[in-house]
Amino acid sequence: EKVAITKEQDALVKLIVEAYNKHQIPQDVTKKLLQEQYSTEENFLLLTEIATSQVQVLVEFTKNIPGFLSLDHEDQIALLKGSAVEAMFLRSAQVFSRKMPKGHTVVLEERIRKSGISEEFITPLFNFYKSVGELHMMLEEQALLTAITILTPDRPYVKDQQAVERLQEPMVELLKKLCVLQHPQEPQYFARLLGRLTELRTLNHYHAEMLTSWRVNDHKFTPLLCEIWDVQ
Numbered sequence: 001e002k003v004a005i006t007k008e009q010d011a012l013v014k015l016i017v018e019a020y021n022k023h024q025i026p027q028d029v030t031k032k033l034l035q036e037q038y039s040t041e042e043n044f045l046l047l048t049e050i051a052t053s054q055v056q057v058l059v060e061f062t063k064n065i066p067g068f069l070s071l072d073h074e075d076q077i078a079l080l081k082g083s084a085v086e087a088m089f090l091r092s093a094q095v096f097s098r099k100m101p102k103g104h105t106v107v108l109e110e111r112i113r114k115s116g117i118s119e120e121f122i123t124p125l126f127n128f129y130k131s132v133g134e135l136h137m138m139l140e141e142q143a144l145l146t147a148i149t150i151l152t153p154d155r156p157y158v159k160d161q162q163a164v165e166r167l168q169e170p171m172v173e174l175l176k177k178l179c180v181l182q183h184p185q186e187p188q189y190f191a192r193l194l195g196r197l198t199e200l201r202t203l204n205h206y207h208a209e210m211l212t213s214w215r216v217n218d219h220k221f222t223p224l225l226c227e228i229w230d231v232q
C-alpha cells in the first residue's frame, strides 16, 4: 500500500533535523584540524578537544529529542553515557561522507591515524567510515539514526527501558517510511542503515580498548570525557 508520512511524523522529523543542524562543533575548533602541528601528541590533544566539543554538541542535540527530558533523570544520564561513543562514531563518519569543509576529511583521517591508536582499531574504524559513506545518507536519515542510537533502551543501568522504547519505536517507524520514500530503488536501504547500528556496537568494544591503551601511555582526557567514559 502507499506509504505516507503523517502530519505528526513530518513535525517530528523537522524537530530532529533542526536540532541536528543547530548543534555543530564550532568552526574555531574544527579549523584547528588544518592549523596545529602533526605530532602524535598534538593529534591526540586536538582530537581530545574536538571529542569534548562533540560531546557538548551531542548533549544539546539529545535534549532537543522530543520526550527525552521527560525520562527519569538517571536514565537520561545512562542513555548519554551508553551512546556517546556510538553517536560520535556516527557523527564523525557522517562528516567524513558529507565531505567536510575543504580538506578537513583528509586531515582528520591523518590525525586519527597518527594519534596513538593501534593498527588493530584503525582498520575497523575506517571500514565503518567507508560503509557509512557508501550509504550516501540524507540529512533526515543521519539525524534520525543518531536519535535512534541515543534512545537505545538496553544500555547499562537504564531502569525504565519501556519508556525509552516508547520514544525510540516511533523514530524507527519514521526512518523506515523515509527510507522507502527516499530510496524507492533500494528496498534493502533501511535494513542496511540498521546494519550500521549493529556495527556501531562492535566499535564500542574497540573504543574501550583504545581508551585503555591511551591511558596506559599516560594520555590525559578532559573532565567531560572522563565523566562520560568513566575513565580516570
Ligand SMILES: CC(C)c1onc(-c2c(Cl)cccc2Cl)c1COc1ccc(-c2ccc3[nH]c(C(=O)O)cc3c2)cc1
Pocket (backbone or CB within 6 Å): 025, 030, 044, 047, 048, 050, 051, 054, 085, 088, 089, 091, 092, 095, 100, 101, 104, 108, 112, 115, 125, 221, 225
Ligand atoms: C579523546 C579523543 C582522542 C578520541 O577518543 N576516541 C575518539 C573517537 C575516534 Cl578517534 C573516532 C570515532 C569516535 C571517537 Cl569517540 C576520539 C576523537 O573523537 C572524535 C573525532 C572527530 C570528531 C568530529 C566530529 C564532527 C566533525 N566535524 C568536523 C568538521 O570539520 O566540520 C570535524 C569533525 C570531527 C568527533 C569525535
